Amino acid sequence: MLIKRPDDLPPSEITPRPLFEGRRRFLLTAGAAVAAGGSLWRGSPSEARAAAAKLGPLAPSPLSTGESPTAYKAVTGYNNFYEFGTDKEDPAKNAGLMQVRPWTVRVEGLAAKPRSFDIDEILKLAPLEERIYRLRCVEAWSMVVPWVGFPLAALLKAVQPLGSAKYVEFVSHYDPAIMLRRPVLDWPYTEGLRLDEAMHPLTILAVGVYGEVLPNQNGAPLRLVVPWKYGFKSAKSIVAIRLTEKQPATAWNKQAPYEYGFYSNVNPEVDHPRWSQATERRIGEFRKRPTLMFNGYAEQVAHLYQGLDLRKNF
Ligand SMILES: Nc1nc2c(c(=O)[nH]1)N[C@H]1C(S)=C(S)[C@@H](COP(=O)(O)O)O[C@H]1N2
Ligand SMILES: [Mo]
Numbered sequence: 585m586l587i588k589r590p591d592d593l594p595p596s597e598i599t600p601r602p603l604f605e606g607r608r609r610f611l612l613t614a615g616a617a618v619a620a621g622g623s624l625w626r627g628s629p630s631e632a633r634a635a636a637a638k639l640g641p642l643a644p645s646p647l648s649t650g651e652s653p654t655a656y657k658a659v660t661g662y663n664n665f666y667e668f669g670t671d672k673e674d675p676a677k678n679a680g681l682m683q684v685r686p687w688t689v690r691v692e693g694l695a696a697k698p699r700s701f702d703i704d705e706i707l708k709l710a711p712l713e714e715r716i717y718r719l720r721c722v723e724a725w726s727m728v729v730p731w732v733g734f735p736l737a738a739l740l741k742a743v744q745p746l747g748s749a750k751y752v753e754f755v756s757h758y759d760p761a762i763m764l765r766r767p768v769l770d771w772p773y774t775e776g777l778r779l780d781e782a783m784h785p786l787t788i789l790a791v792g793v794y795g796e797v798l799p800n801q802n803g804a805p806l807r808l809v810v811p812w813k814y815g816f817k818s819a820k821s822i823v824a825i826r827l828t829e830k831q832p833a834t835a836w837n838k839q840a841p842y843e844y845g846f847y848s849n850v851n852p853e854v855d856h857p858r859w860s861q862a863t864e865r866r867i868g869e870f871r872k873r874p875t876l877m878f879n880g881y882a883e884q885v886a887h888l889y890q891g892l893d894l895r896k897n898f
Contacts, residue, residue: 636796639712639732647786648716649880654727656794658867663801664721665820667756667763667773675801681762682821684805693753693827696744703805707791709742710734714795715788715809720850720879722814726864731809732792737783745779745827752782753832754808755824769835775819776832776846777810778888786811786884789822812881814848845898849889850879854898 653659665675687703701709712732720726740752758772781787790809791798798804803820810817816836826832836844843857852862852875863872878885889897 636799638796639792640714640795642712642714642732642795645713645715647884648714648730649718649728651716651718651728653716653730653794654867659727659729659793660799660802662727662867664815665801665803666768667758667771668801669764670768676799678762679800679804682757682759682800682804684800684821687805687823689806689822690824690826691739691743692824694746694749694829695827696746698743698827701739701742706739706789706806710738712791713788715790717786717809717811718879719809719811719815719818720864720875722816722844722848722856722861724859724861724864724875725867726875727867729809730794731788731790732795732798733788733790733809735785736787736789736808737785739789739825740782740827743827748829749827750779751828751831752777752779753824753826753828754819754822755826756803756819757821757823770838771835772823773819773835774832775808775817775834776828777817778831779827780888781810781885784885784888786881812850812878812885814850816844817848847889847892847894847897849885849894849898850875851877851894851898853877854895 661676662672663675664672665679668675668678685703688700689703689706690698690700692698712734714730714732716728716730718726719729754775754777756773756775760771763771777787788809790803790807791805793799793802798807800821803818803822806822807820808818808822831846834844834846836848837846850861855861861875864875865872876882
Protein backbone atom coordinates (compact mmCIF):
# COMPACT_ATOMS: atom_id res chain seq x y z
CA MET A 585 0.00 0.00 0.00
CA LEU A 586 2.96 2.25 0.47
CA ILE A 587 5.03 1.37 -2.48
CA LYS A 588 3.02 0.48 -5.53
CA ARG A 589 -0.18 1.76 -6.96
CA PRO A 590 -2.60 -0.94 -8.03
CA ASP A 591 -2.35 -0.12 -11.69
CA ASP A 592 1.40 -0.64 -11.58
CA LEU A 593 0.91 -4.28 -10.74
CA PRO A 594 0.68 -6.43 -13.84
CA PRO A 595 -0.67 -9.93 -13.26
CA SER A 596 2.64 -11.22 -14.66
CA GLU A 597 4.29 -10.00 -11.49
CA ILE A 598 2.82 -12.91 -9.64
CA THR A 599 4.37 -16.30 -10.12
CA PRO A 600 1.95 -19.14 -9.56
CA ARG A 601 3.24 -21.68 -7.09
CA PRO A 602 4.50 -24.78 -8.88
CA LEU A 603 2.74 -26.60 -6.06
CA PHE A 604 -0.56 -26.03 -7.75
CA GLU A 605 0.42 -27.36 -11.11
CA GLY A 606 -0.82 -30.74 -12.12
CA ARG A 607 -3.09 -31.15 -9.14
CA ARG A 608 -6.77 -31.69 -9.37
CA ARG A 609 -9.27 -28.93 -9.62
CA PHE A 610 -11.34 -28.42 -6.58
CA LEU A 611 -15.12 -28.32 -6.67
CA LEU A 612 -16.90 -26.00 -4.28
CA THR A 613 -18.81 -27.76 -1.54
CA ALA A 614 -21.75 -25.41 -1.83
CA GLY A 615 -22.06 -26.07 -5.52
CA ALA A 616 -20.91 -22.72 -6.87
CA ALA A 617 -18.63 -23.34 -9.82
CA VAL A 618 -15.41 -21.51 -10.43
CA ALA A 619 -15.56 -19.84 -13.84
CA ALA A 620 -13.55 -21.99 -16.18
CA GLY A 621 -11.92 -19.29 -18.27
CA GLY A 622 -8.54 -19.79 -19.86
CA SER A 623 -6.63 -17.35 -17.70
CA LEU A 624 -4.66 -18.12 -14.60
CA TRP A 625 -6.77 -15.66 -12.69
CA ARG A 626 -10.15 -17.08 -13.59
CA GLY A 627 -9.31 -20.64 -12.81
CA SER A 628 -8.63 -23.10 -15.57
CA PRO A 629 -9.63 -26.75 -15.77
CA SER A 630 -6.12 -27.65 -14.69
CA GLU A 631 -6.33 -25.40 -11.66
CA ALA A 632 -5.17 -27.33 -8.69
CA ARG A 633 -4.82 -27.20 -4.97
CA ALA A 634 -2.67 -28.00 -2.05
CA ALA A 635 -4.13 -30.82 -0.03
CA ALA A 636 -5.69 -28.90 2.86
CA ALA A 637 -8.17 -30.33 5.31
CA LYS A 638 -11.76 -30.02 4.20
CA LEU A 639 -14.26 -28.17 6.38
CA GLY A 640 -17.87 -28.93 6.18
CA PRO A 641 -20.38 -29.81 4.89
CA LEU A 642 -21.20 -26.11 4.74
CA ALA A 643 -24.63 -24.67 4.21
CA PRO A 644 -24.75 -21.86 1.66
CA SER A 645 -25.45 -18.54 3.38
CA PRO A 646 -28.11 -16.05 2.22
CA LEU A 647 -25.48 -13.39 2.97
CA SER A 648 -23.24 -14.67 0.16
CA THR A 649 -22.87 -12.78 -3.10
CA GLY A 650 -24.02 -14.62 -6.19
CA GLU A 651 -20.83 -13.63 -8.03
CA SER A 652 -18.31 -16.28 -9.07
CA PRO A 653 -15.39 -16.69 -6.69
CA THR A 654 -11.98 -15.51 -7.82
CA ALA A 655 -9.60 -18.34 -8.76
CA TYR A 656 -8.18 -20.31 -5.84
CA LYS A 657 -4.63 -19.58 -6.87
CA ALA A 658 -5.23 -15.83 -6.83
CA VAL A 659 -7.06 -15.95 -3.50
CA THR A 660 -4.20 -17.93 -1.95
CA GLY A 661 -1.28 -16.60 -4.03
CA TYR A 662 -1.91 -12.85 -4.32
CA ASN A 663 -1.98 -11.64 -0.73
CA ASN A 664 -1.30 -8.74 1.56
CA PHE A 665 0.29 -9.99 4.78
CA TYR A 666 3.12 -7.55 5.32
CA GLU A 667 4.57 -9.47 8.24
CA PHE A 668 5.70 -11.98 5.60
CA GLY A 669 6.86 -9.46 3.01
CA THR A 670 5.40 -6.60 1.02
CA ASP A 671 5.14 -8.26 -2.40
CA LYS A 672 1.89 -10.01 -3.24
CA GLU A 673 3.58 -13.38 -3.68
CA ASP A 674 5.65 -13.15 -0.49
CA PRO A 675 3.03 -14.40 1.99
CA ALA A 676 2.44 -17.65 0.08
CA LYS A 677 6.20 -18.22 0.02
CA ASN A 678 6.97 -17.27 3.61
CA ALA A 679 3.94 -17.81 5.83
CA GLY A 680 4.45 -21.58 5.91
CA LEU A 681 6.90 -21.00 8.77
CA MET A 682 4.10 -19.92 11.09
CA GLN A 683 2.92 -22.60 13.53
CA VAL A 684 -0.84 -22.40 13.81
CA ARG A 685 -1.28 -25.14 16.45
CA PRO A 686 -1.47 -24.81 19.38
CA TRP A 687 -3.05 -21.34 19.06
CA THR A 688 -4.69 -19.28 21.75
CA VAL A 689 -6.88 -16.22 21.33
CA ARG A 690 -7.33 -13.92 24.33
CA VAL A 691 -10.74 -12.25 24.40
CA GLU A 692 -10.28 -9.58 27.01
CA GLY A 693 -11.00 -6.07 28.18
CA LEU A 694 -14.45 -4.78 29.06
CA ALA A 695 -16.27 -8.09 29.38
CA ALA A 696 -17.98 -9.88 32.26
CA LYS A 697 -16.25 -13.15 31.39
CA PRO A 698 -12.97 -12.38 29.62
CA ARG A 699 -10.87 -15.45 28.84
CA SER A 700 -8.56 -17.26 26.50
CA PHE A 701 -9.84 -19.68 23.92
CA ASP A 702 -7.98 -22.47 22.24
CA ILE A 703 -8.53 -22.29 18.48
CA ASP A 704 -10.16 -25.73 18.46
CA GLU A 705 -12.58 -24.55 21.14
CA ILE A 706 -13.46 -21.51 19.01
CA LEU A 707 -14.25 -23.81 16.10
CA LYS A 708 -17.03 -25.34 18.18
CA LEU A 709 -18.65 -22.06 19.26
CA ALA A 710 -20.88 -21.69 16.23
CA PRO A 711 -21.68 -23.68 13.09
CA LEU A 712 -19.30 -22.93 10.23
CA GLU A 713 -20.82 -21.34 7.18
CA GLU A 714 -19.61 -20.56 3.71
CA ARG A 715 -19.76 -16.82 3.09
CA ILE A 716 -18.89 -15.72 -0.41
CA TYR A 717 -17.95 -12.07 -0.03
CA ARG A 718 -16.51 -9.36 -2.20
CA LEU A 719 -13.13 -8.20 -0.88
CA ARG A 720 -12.11 -4.69 -1.92
CA CYS A 721 -8.49 -3.82 -1.23
CA VAL A 722 -7.70 -0.15 -0.66
CA GLU A 723 -5.23 -0.53 -3.56
CA ALA A 724 -8.23 -0.60 -5.94
CA TRP A 725 -8.27 -4.30 -6.80
CA SER A 726 -10.90 -6.74 -5.65
CA MET A 727 -11.70 -10.41 -5.39
CA VAL A 728 -14.63 -12.62 -4.55
CA VAL A 729 -13.68 -14.98 -1.76
CA PRO A 730 -15.56 -18.05 -0.53
CA TRP A 731 -14.70 -17.78 3.16
CA VAL A 732 -15.58 -20.36 5.78
CA GLY A 733 -16.33 -18.86 9.15
CA PHE A 734 -18.87 -17.79 11.74
CA PRO A 735 -20.15 -14.48 13.06
CA LEU A 736 -17.68 -12.61 15.29
CA ALA A 737 -20.72 -11.84 17.47
CA ALA A 738 -20.77 -15.49 18.62
CA LEU A 739 -17.31 -15.16 20.17
CA LEU A 740 -17.99 -11.72 21.65
CA LYS A 741 -21.25 -12.87 23.23
CA ALA A 742 -19.40 -15.74 24.89
CA VAL A 743 -17.42 -13.25 27.03
CA GLN A 744 -20.40 -10.93 27.70
CA PRO A 745 -19.32 -7.41 26.71
CA LEU A 746 -19.97 -4.77 29.39
CA GLY A 747 -22.13 -1.73 28.71
CA SER A 748 -18.98 0.42 28.75
CA ALA A 749 -17.46 -1.48 25.79
CA LYS A 750 -17.73 0.67 22.66
CA TYR A 751 -14.95 -0.68 20.41
CA VAL A 752 -13.14 -3.88 19.62
CA GLU A 753 -9.40 -4.08 19.00
CA PHE A 754 -7.79 -6.96 17.08
CA VAL A 755 -4.16 -7.92 17.47
CA SER A 756 -2.35 -10.10 14.94
CA HIS A 757 0.40 -12.55 15.78
CA TYR A 758 3.91 -11.15 15.56
CA ASP A 759 7.03 -13.28 15.74
CA PRO A 760 10.22 -11.47 14.69
CA ALA A 761 11.95 -14.83 14.27
CA ILE A 762 9.88 -15.64 11.18
CA MET A 763 8.37 -12.28 10.22
CA LEU A 764 9.60 -8.96 8.85
CA ARG A 765 11.57 -7.01 11.46
CA ARG A 766 11.75 -3.85 9.38
CA PRO A 767 9.15 -1.50 10.88
CA VAL A 768 7.05 -1.16 7.73
CA LEU A 769 4.20 -1.01 10.22
CA ASP A 770 4.28 -0.73 13.99
CA TRP A 771 4.14 -4.48 14.74
CA PRO A 772 2.07 -6.24 15.88
CA TYR A 773 -0.54 -5.38 13.26
CA THR A 774 -3.64 -4.08 15.00
CA GLU A 775 -7.08 -3.14 13.78
CA GLY A 776 -10.34 -2.00 15.29
CA LEU A 777 -14.09 -1.79 14.84
CA ARG A 778 -16.88 -0.04 16.62
CA LEU A 779 -18.80 -2.58 18.73
CA ASP A 780 -21.92 -2.36 16.54
CA GLU A 781 -19.80 -3.04 13.44
CA ALA A 782 -18.19 -5.99 15.21
CA MET A 783 -21.59 -7.41 16.19
CA HIS A 784 -23.04 -6.99 12.67
CA PRO A 785 -24.08 -10.32 11.13
CA LEU A 786 -21.89 -9.70 8.05
CA THR A 787 -18.76 -9.52 10.23
CA ILE A 788 -17.16 -12.93 10.49
CA LEU A 789 -14.12 -14.69 11.80
CA ALA A 790 -12.84 -16.87 8.99
CA VAL A 791 -11.11 -20.19 9.55
CA GLY A 792 -11.23 -21.43 5.98
CA VAL A 793 -11.44 -20.57 2.34
CA TYR A 794 -12.75 -22.63 -0.59
CA GLY A 795 -14.16 -25.20 1.82
CA GLU A 796 -10.75 -25.92 3.33
CA VAL A 797 -8.70 -24.87 6.33
CA LEU A 798 -7.27 -21.36 5.82
CA PRO A 799 -3.79 -21.36 4.30
CA ASN A 800 -1.31 -19.43 6.47
CA GLN A 801 -0.97 -16.65 3.90
CA ASN A 802 -4.68 -15.89 4.28
CA GLY A 803 -4.35 -15.44 8.04
CA ALA A 804 -4.56 -18.88 9.61
CA PRO A 805 -5.85 -20.05 11.92
CA LEU A 806 -8.32 -17.21 12.49
CA ARG A 807 -8.80 -13.89 10.73
CA LEU A 808 -11.37 -11.17 10.64
CA VAL A 809 -13.48 -10.45 7.54
CA VAL A 810 -15.47 -7.20 7.30
CA PRO A 811 -16.74 -7.15 3.71
CA TRP A 812 -17.95 -3.53 3.49
CA LYS A 813 -14.57 -2.12 4.57
CA TYR A 814 -11.22 -1.98 2.79
CA GLY A 815 -9.34 -5.24 3.12
CA PHE A 816 -6.78 -3.98 5.60
CA LYS A 817 -9.46 -3.83 8.34
CA SER A 818 -9.62 -7.63 8.21
CA ALA A 819 -6.72 -8.51 10.52
CA LYS A 820 -5.06 -11.88 10.01
CA SER A 821 -3.77 -14.53 12.41
CA ILE A 822 -5.48 -12.99 15.43
CA VAL A 823 -4.12 -13.63 18.93
CA ALA A 824 -6.11 -11.07 20.92
CA ILE A 825 -9.52 -9.43 20.73
CA ARG A 826 -10.00 -6.62 23.20
CA LEU A 827 -13.20 -4.80 24.17
CA THR A 828 -12.41 -1.14 24.83
CA GLU A 829 -14.10 2.10 25.72
CA LYS A 830 -11.89 4.28 23.50
CA GLN A 831 -11.33 3.95 19.77
CA PRO A 832 -8.24 1.75 19.40
CA ALA A 833 -5.20 2.78 17.39
CA THR A 834 -4.79 0.84 14.15
CA ALA A 835 -1.58 -0.08 12.34
CA TRP A 836 -2.33 1.66 9.04
CA ASN A 837 -3.79 4.74 10.69
CA LYS A 838 -0.62 5.11 12.77
CA GLN A 839 1.51 4.66 9.67
CA ALA A 840 -0.33 7.21 7.48
CA PRO A 841 -3.22 8.92 9.27
CA TYR A 842 -4.21 11.10 6.30
CA GLU A 843 -4.45 8.06 4.04
CA TYR A 844 -6.05 5.41 6.23
CA GLY A 845 -8.83 6.35 8.63
CA PHE A 846 -10.42 4.32 11.39
CA TYR A 847 -13.64 3.59 9.51
CA SER A 848 -12.23 2.75 6.08
CA ASN A 849 -15.62 1.93 4.66
CA VAL A 850 -15.41 1.21 0.95
CA ASN A 851 -16.55 4.48 -0.61
CA PRO A 852 -16.21 5.36 -4.31
CA GLU A 853 -16.85 9.02 -3.50
CA VAL A 854 -13.95 9.50 -1.12
CA ASP A 855 -10.62 9.07 -2.87
CA HIS A 856 -7.41 7.97 -1.28
CA PRO A 857 -5.09 11.03 -1.35
CA ARG A 858 -2.89 9.28 -3.94
CA TRP A 859 -5.46 7.49 -6.11
CA SER A 860 -9.12 7.26 -6.99
CA GLN A 861 -11.43 4.84 -5.23
CA ALA A 862 -14.17 5.20 -7.86
CA THR A 863 -13.24 2.05 -9.76
CA GLU A 864 -11.50 -1.24 -9.12
CA ARG A 865 -9.93 -4.08 -11.02
CA ARG A 866 -11.42 -7.45 -10.17
CA ILE A 867 -8.54 -9.91 -10.22
CA GLY A 868 -9.05 -12.00 -13.34
CA GLU A 869 -10.69 -9.21 -15.31
CA PHE A 870 -9.23 -6.54 -17.56
CA ARG A 871 -11.85 -3.85 -17.62
CA LYS A 872 -12.26 -1.85 -14.47
CA ARG A 873 -15.59 -1.91 -12.76
CA PRO A 874 -17.20 0.78 -10.64
CA THR A 875 -16.64 0.48 -6.92
CA LEU A 876 -19.91 0.20 -5.01
CA MET A 877 -20.80 2.14 -1.88
CA PHE A 878 -19.94 0.00 1.14
CA ASN A 879 -18.61 -2.52 -1.39
CA GLY A 880 -22.19 -3.36 -2.37
CA TYR A 881 -23.35 -4.01 1.20
CA ALA A 882 -25.08 -0.61 1.66
CA GLU A 883 -28.49 -2.15 2.25
CA GLN A 884 -27.18 -4.07 5.23
CA VAL A 885 -24.79 -1.51 6.76
CA ALA A 886 -25.62 2.07 5.70
CA HIS A 887 -27.78 2.54 8.80
CA LEU A 888 -24.70 2.14 11.00
CA TYR A 889 -23.37 5.45 9.68
CA GLN A 890 -26.46 7.62 9.64
CA GLY A 891 -25.55 11.18 10.61
CA LEU A 892 -21.82 10.48 10.27
CA ASP A 893 -19.84 12.62 7.79
CA LEU A 894 -18.10 9.90 5.76
CA ARG A 895 -15.59 12.37 4.33
CA LYS A 896 -14.36 13.30 7.78
CA ASN A 897 -14.78 9.79 9.11
CA PHE A 898 -13.04 8.05 6.20
N1 LIG B 1 -1.87 -9.06 10.12
C1 LIG B 1 -2.19 -8.57 8.90
N2 LIG B 1 -3.46 -8.61 8.49
C2 LIG B 1 -3.78 -8.14 7.26
C3 LIG B 1 -2.79 -7.58 6.41
C4 LIG B 1 -1.45 -7.55 6.89
O1 LIG B 1 -0.52 -7.08 6.22
N3 LIG B 1 -1.19 -8.07 8.13
N4 LIG B 1 -3.15 -7.08 5.17
C5 LIG B 1 -4.56 -6.66 5.02
C6 LIG B 1 -4.90 -6.30 3.65
S1 LIG B 1 -4.25 -4.85 3.05
C7 LIG B 1 -5.77 -7.04 2.89
S2 LIG B 1 -6.29 -6.52 1.36
C8 LIG B 1 -6.25 -8.37 3.37
C9 LIG B 1 -5.90 -9.42 2.35
O2 LIG B 1 -6.42 -10.67 2.72
P1 LIG B 1 -6.13 -11.93 1.79
O3 LIG B 1 -4.65 -11.96 1.52
O4 LIG B 1 -6.62 -13.11 2.54
O5 LIG B 1 -6.90 -11.70 0.51
O6 LIG B 1 -5.68 -8.74 4.62
C10 LIG B 1 -5.53 -7.70 5.56
N5 LIG B 1 -5.07 -8.23 6.84
MO1 LIG C 1 -5.61 -4.28 1.23
